[in-house]
Every structure is written in structure tokens, then in C-alpha cells.
Amino acid sequence: MNITVCVKRVPDTETRIRIAADGQDLERGGVKYVVNPYDEFAIEAALQLAEETGKGKVVLLTYGGEVAKETLRSGLAIGADEAVLLRGEPTMDGWATARVLVSELAASDAGLVLFGVKAVDDDQQQVGAMVAELLGRPCATAVTAMDISEGVVTCRRAVEGGQEVVEMDLPAVATVTKGKYEPRYASLRGIMAAKRKPMEEKDAPEVAPGFVVERLDYPPKRPPGRIVGEGPSAVAELVRLLREEAKVI
Amino acid sequence: MNDVLAVAELKNGVLGSVSKEVVSAARGVADALGSSLHAVATGQLGTANAASGLAFFGADRIVGIESDDLGPGRVDVRAGLLADHIGRHRYGAVLFAATARGKDLAPRVAAKLESPLLSDVTALEVDSGEIVATRPVFAGKALARVRIPMAPALVSVRPNVFPGLEASRDAVVLETVRTETTPCPGGYRVKGFEASEGAAIDVSEAAVVVSGGRGMKGPENWHLLGALRDALGEAAALGASRAVVDAGWRPHSEQVGQTGKTVTPKLYFALGISGAIQHLAGMRTSEVIVSVNRDADAPIFGVADYGIVGDVFEVVPELTKAIRELRES
Ligand SMILES: Cc1cc2nc3c(=O)[nH]c(=O)nc-3n(C[C@H](O)[C@H](O)[C@H](O)COP(=O)(O)OP(=O)(O)OC[C@H]3O[C@@H](n4cnc5c(N)ncnc54)[C@H](O)[C@@H]3O)c2cc1C
Numbered sequence: 001m002n003i004t005v006c007v008k009r010v011p012d013t014e015t016r017i018r019i020a021a022d023g024q025d026l027e028r029g030g031v032k033y034v035v036n037p038y039d040e041f042a043i044e045a046a047l048q049l050a051e052e053t054g055k056g057k058v059v060l061l062t063y064g065g066e067v068a069k070e071t072l073r074s075g076l077a078i079g080a081d082e083a084v085l086l087r088g089e090p091t092m093d094g095w096a097t098a099r100v101l102v103s104e105l106a107a108s109d110a111g112l113v114l115f116g117v118k119a120v121d122d123d124q125q126q127v128g129a130m131v132a133e134l135l136g137r138p139c140a141t142a143v144t145a146m147d148i149s150e151g152v153v154t155c156r157r158a159v160e161g162g163q164e165v166v167e168m169d170l171p172a173v174a175t176v177t178k179g180k181y182e183p184r185y186a187s188l189r190g191i192m193a194a195k196r197k198p199m200e201e202k203d204a205p206e207v208a209p210g211f212v213v214e215r216l217d218y219p220p221k222r223p224p225g226r227i228v229g230e231g232p233s234a235v236a237e238l239v240r241l242l243r244e245e246a247k248v249i
Numbered sequence: 250m251n252d253v254l255a256v257a258e259l260k261n262g263v264l265g266s267v268s269k270e271v272v273s274a275a276r277g278v279a280d281a282l283g284s285s286l287h288a289v290a291t292g293q294l295g296t297a298n299a300a301s302g303l304a305f306f307g308a309d310r311i312v313g314i315e316s317d318d319l320g321p322g323r324v325d326v327r328a329g330l331l332a333d334h335i336g337r338h339r340y341g342a343v344l345f346a347a348t349a350r351g352k353d354l355a356p357r358v359a360a361k362l363e364s365p366l367l368s369d370v371t372a373l374e375v376d377s378g379e380i381v382a383t384r385p386v387f388a389g390k391a392l393a394r395v396r397i398p399m400a401p402a403l404v405s406v407r408p409n410v411f412p413g414l415e416a417s418r419d420a421v422v423l424e425t426v427r428t429e430t431t432p433c434p435g436g437y438r439v440k441g442f443e444a445s446e447g448a449a450i451d452v453s454e455a456a457v458v459v460s461g462g463r464g465m466k467g468p469e470n471w472h473l474l475g476a477l478r479d480a481l482g483e484a485a486a487l488g489a490s491r492a493v494v495d496a497g498w499r500p501h502s503e504q505v506g507q508t509g510k511t512v513t514p515k516l517y518f519a520l521g522i523s524g525a526i527q528h529l530a531g532m533r534t535s536e537v538i539v540s541v542n543r544d545a546d547a548p549i550f551g552v553a554d555y556g557i558v559g560d561v562f563e564v565v566p567e568l569t570k571a572i573r574e575l576r577e578s
């Protein structure tokens with residue numbers, strides 16, 4: 001069974017972002033980009049499942065600019081077999097992204113399509129479930145571990161107050177979060193091998209976003225805090241401030 | 250103007266505080282549009298009745314969609330029934346709760362309605378008959394202002410941000426919809442649930458969060474944080490830094506930050522946490538931040554409203570004692 005993993009290129013979380021002068025986008029220069037951390041869990045899940053079943057390819061799919069090839073290469077370097085780039089500029093609208101990805105996924109023979117639970121740039125937490133609806137396949141979100149046997153995938157999901165176990169008939173869709181799948185590192189051999197792995201490129205279909213980002217702003221600065229004091233003797237004053245000034249206890 | 254819908258969430262058959270926030274936020278939108286506000290809850294027998302309390306938060310009409318197939322975890326069935334309901338009534342705007350369950354539900358409903366969705370918004374206004382929402386992006390390093398057309402406008406609202414204001418209505422209609430046929434693609438079966446210990450309230454919804462970091466030294470010391478949480482009352486939950494979760498001291502469900510939960514409590518305690526940028530990403534929008542750290546230069550003091558420079562093992566028990574005394578007096 002083949003597994004497709006949808007991956008996104010996002011700014012590194014350590015990166016300081018600067019809003020462009022027009023207030024509509026980020027200043028692209030000087031930003032370090034990485035594979036969305038949750039997508040790394042999804043890649044790892046796909047690699048482990050492929051290893052367990054002993055057959056089938058792991059295919060990476062991304063919708064992004066020419067630069068997103070870098071993201072695909074790093075996924076190939078840790079073990080994915082093939083990659084597809086849908087060339088275009090994704091927006092915050094996950095419904096538009098989902099339709100673009102489905103243009104490729106609809107004809108794919110993947111028994112399982114995996115996503116990260118969320119992309120840490122736009123944080124919409126929606127693309128995976130939307131793709132599943134478009135494909136008419138069942139979808140489990142926030143999955144921490146999976147097992148495949150006889151055409152059924154059993155998923156453990158992180159839910160409020162515990163773990164839920166869900167079973168889905170294949171083909172199916174899952175969005176992966178931290179749990180069983182700690183991403184592996186690329187070996188030097190992997191990095192070299194990645195250069196020879198197939199990477200297909202095509203233009204993404206034009207899909208207009210359904211809403212408009214009018215402006216990006218920096219969040220309001222928190223008012224400067226204060227050190228109430230040192231050690232346990234400062235506790236009484238802290239509690240007084242929390243009660244009388246902040247009025248939160 | 251088309252009506253506005255608030256999607257309420259029942260937990261074990263009881264309305265959570267998030268549902269009140271969603272209805273209250275939706276009341277604001279409905280008022281600005283001059284629309285009437287409906288609230289809907291989905292579940293098994295008794296759901297409409299359980300949701301009737303939403304009348305106090307401004308709903309004009311409360312709809313309980315009841316089906317035997319709407320057991321716990323049946324997000325597939327829930328999404329199908331809600332999409333049907335929304336499509337039939339041609340709502341102008343629909344508000345969900347951006348809780349773990351709401352984030353699982355809303356994208357499915359949106360896709361069935363072929364509509365875009367704005368997740369996790371922290372402010373809402375109505376401008377020229379359209380919804381303009383604000384939502385944090387890039388791990389809270391920027392705020393995006395987004396205009397979404399009423400076709401319908403689907404948004405989920407972040408817990409603890411919108412106040413659950415009481416707003417009684419004169420005449421409230423309570424409607425129960427019993428349904429036998431449940432549209433869903435099939436192939437999705439909920440097999441079980443394992444509760445994790447002590448997690449009465451999820452950290453992402455708690456009004457008070459007591460978070461511990463590597464400075465707590467080991468899992469055996471978490472009783473100190475448990476005692477502080479208990480002293481702070483029922484709306485308090487435990488949180489943790491990633492260092493603590495990676496070390497296996499606490500479950501990932503408690504992790505706050507970029508690769509954990511985003512929290513917006515009224516009060517956040519960072520105890521023995523350095524304040525790495527990825528941790529701040531998950532908690533910097535808390536209303537009041539308190540930190541205790543023995544290093545006066547720790548970055549957490551840069552965002553904390555109140556800090557104590559000191560040893561958590563000395564300060565935390567003292568703090569627990571002082572808060573307990575305050576509550577008892
Ligand atoms: C892609 C990525 C994603 C990440 N996601 C997250 C995330 O979601 N959440 C998260 O938290 N981190 C995340 N991190 C990790 C983050 O960078 C930090 O490593 C982590 O937050 C540090 O945890 P800490 O503050 O508990 O530990 P440390 O940084 O080790 O800090 C411990 C603090 O405790 C203080 N201390 C020690 N002893 C005492 C004492 N007795 N009394 C008082 N204070 C004491 C020290 O002065 C220090 O400031 C992520 C990192 C990456 C690269």
C-alpha cells in the first residue's frame with residue numbers, strides 16, 4: 001500500500017518575522033524555513049507503517065513555490081521514495097489548499113493520506129479533514145499512533161481528557177500529532193540518495209481564496225512586568241497583587 | 250439579514266463554559282447584523298433539554314439535534330447533521346468553539362458546505378455587513394485581520410477570549426429534532442476511550458493554568474503543582490514545557506507551546522520554565538502571567554506581569570498556602 005504525506009514549508013519557529021511594508025505579508029528575506037514540525041511526525045508515521053508492512057511507497061506532496069523543493073528534498077533524505085510539487089502560492093484559506101491538493105490526490109492510489117495536525121504558520125488546523133471530505137474518505141484527526149491490518153487502520157487520538165481509539169476502513173485520511181512518531185534524522189547517505197529520487201513538478205490549478213487577509217499586525221506589546229521580589233518572602237505581596245490589582249484570584 | 254448560528258458543545262451531556270462564550274460572541278455578531286441568533290447542540294436523547302440554558306446567553310432559538318448515532322466521538326455523524334441544518338437554514342454566519350473537538354468538527358462541516366473556515370479567532374467585528382475576524386498567526390508573532398464573506402461565514406472562536414455575558418431574551422423557542430437517518434460516509438468507528446489521570450479540564454480550556462518546567466527537577470515533584478492547582482479551584486489545570494514532556498515526566502496532552510496546546514487563561518503560572526520562544530507561542534496571550542524562576546535573567550520575566558526570583562521548591566508551597574488561606578477566608 002502506498003502512503004502519501006502532505007507537507008508544508010513554514011518559517012522556523014525560532015525565526016523573527018517581519019511584516020512587509022504593505023502589511024499584507026511577511027518580509028521573505030532573512031527568514032529560515034523548515035518542514036512543518038507536525039508534518040515530520042506524519043512522514044515518520046508513513047515510514048514506520050511502510051517498514052512494518054514491508055511494501056509500498058511513501059510519496060510526499062506539497063503545494064508551494066519553487067523553494068518548496070527544499071522541503072521535499074529533506075523528506076526524501078529521511079526515507080520517502082518520491083515527491084510531487086504543485087507549483088503555486090498557498091494562502092491562509094485551507095479550503096482552497098485542500099482543493100489544490102485533491103487535484104493530485106483524487107487520482108492517487110494511496111491507501112492512506114497523512115497530514116500534520118496543523119501547519120504552524122497559519123495554524124488553521126483544517127486542511128486534512130477538508131481533503132478527506134472532498135475525497136469522501138473517513139478521517140481521524142490528532143492521531144498519536146496507528147496500526148494497519150486487513151484493510152483497517154486503527155488510530156489512537158489525543159482528545160480532551162484522554163485517548164480515543166478509532167478504526168477506519170482503508171482508504172482513509174489521518175492528521176498526525178506528537179506521540180509514537182519521533183522524526184528520524186537524515187543520514188549522509190540519505191541526503192545523497194535524495195538527489196536521485198523522483199521529483200515531479202507541475203503547476204497547481206488556480207483556486208481563488210475564499211477570504212481576504214486585509215492586514216497583518218504585530219500583537220500588542222505586553223505591558224512591562226515587574227519582579228515582585230525574591231524568594232518565599234515575596235509571596236504575600238504577589239498574592240495581594242493578584243487579588244487587588246490584577247483581580248484574577 | 251440571515252440568521253446567525255452558534256454551535257454549542259456538550260460535555261457528558263452538560264454545557265461547558267466555552268459554549269456560553271460562543272453563544273455570547275455570536276449574540277454580538279447577530280446584534281451588529283440585526284439578525285436573530287440560533288444555538289444548536291447535537292447529541293443523544295436529552296440534548297435539547299441540556300442546551301436550554303443557552304437562553305441566558307442570548308440565543309433566540311435553541312435547536313437540539315438528537316440521534317442515537319450521536320454518541321461520544323461521532324464527529325462524522327455530527328458534521329453531516331450540522332451541515333444539513335446549516336445548509337437548510339441558510340445561516341449568514343456560524344460560530345464554533347475552537348476546542349479540540351470543535352477543531353475536529355468545524356473543517357468537516359465547512360468542506361461539506363464548500364465554504365472556507367477561519368479557525369481560532371480572538372476578535373470579531375461586523376463591517377459593512379461582513380465579518381472581520383482577527384486571528385493569531387506565526388505562533389502568535391503576528392495578528393491577521395481577515396474579511397470573510399457571509400456565504401456562510403464560518404469561524405471558530407478561541408476559548409477563554411470572549412466573555413460569556415448573560416443576555417436574557419424575551420421569548421426563546423426550544424426545538425427538538427429527532428433524526429434516525431444520519432448522513433456520513435461510513436468506515437469510521439469509535440472503539441474506545443481511555444481517560445488520562447487527573448485531567449478533569451483540558452489545559453487549553455482552563456481559566457487558570459499551573460505549568461511546570463525542567464526547573465521542577467522530576468515527576469516526583471509534581472504534587473507541589475497539583476496542590477497549587479487544587480488551591481486555585483476547579484477551573485485550574487496543569488500544563489508543562491516541552492522539556493518536561495520530552496523527558497517523559499508529563500503527558501503530551503499537557504504541553505503548552507508551539508508543538509503543544511495554545512492556552513489563553515486568565516492566569517498562567519510558569520514555574521521553573523525558562524520562557525523559550527516556542528513556549529511563549531502557546532501562552533503569551535494569557536491575561537496575567539506569573540513566573541517563578543531562580544534566574545533573574547530568564548526570558549520568561551520578559552513577558553511575565555509578576556515575577557518572583559527564587560527557588561520553586563521554596564516559593565510554590567508558600568504560594569499554595571497563601572492562596573488556600575485566601576480562599577478559605
Ligand atoms: C520545533 C520546536 C518546537 C518546540 N515546541 C515547544 C513547545 O510546544 N513547548 C515548549 O515548552 N517548548 C517547545 N520547544 C522547546 C523549547 O525551545 C525549550 O527547549 C523548552 O521550552 C524548555 O523547557 P523548560 O523551560 O522547562 O526548560 P529549560 O529551558 O531548561 O528551563 C528551565 C528553567 O528552570 C529554571 N530553574 C531551574 N531550577 C530551578 C529552581 N529550583 N527554581 C526555580 N527555577 C529553576 C532555570 O533557571 C531555567 O530558566 C520547541 C522547540 C523546537 C525546536
Ligand SMILES: Nc1ncnc2c1ncn2[C@@H]1O[C@H](COP(=O)(O)O)[C@@H](O)[C@H]1O
Binds near residue numbers: 038064120123
Ligand atoms: N501548501 C500545502 N501543501 C501541502 N500540504 C499542506 C499545505 N498546507 C497545509 N498542508 C497540510 O495540511 C496540514 C494542516 O494544515 P493547516 O490546516 O493549514 O493547519 C499540514 O500539516 C500539512 O500536512
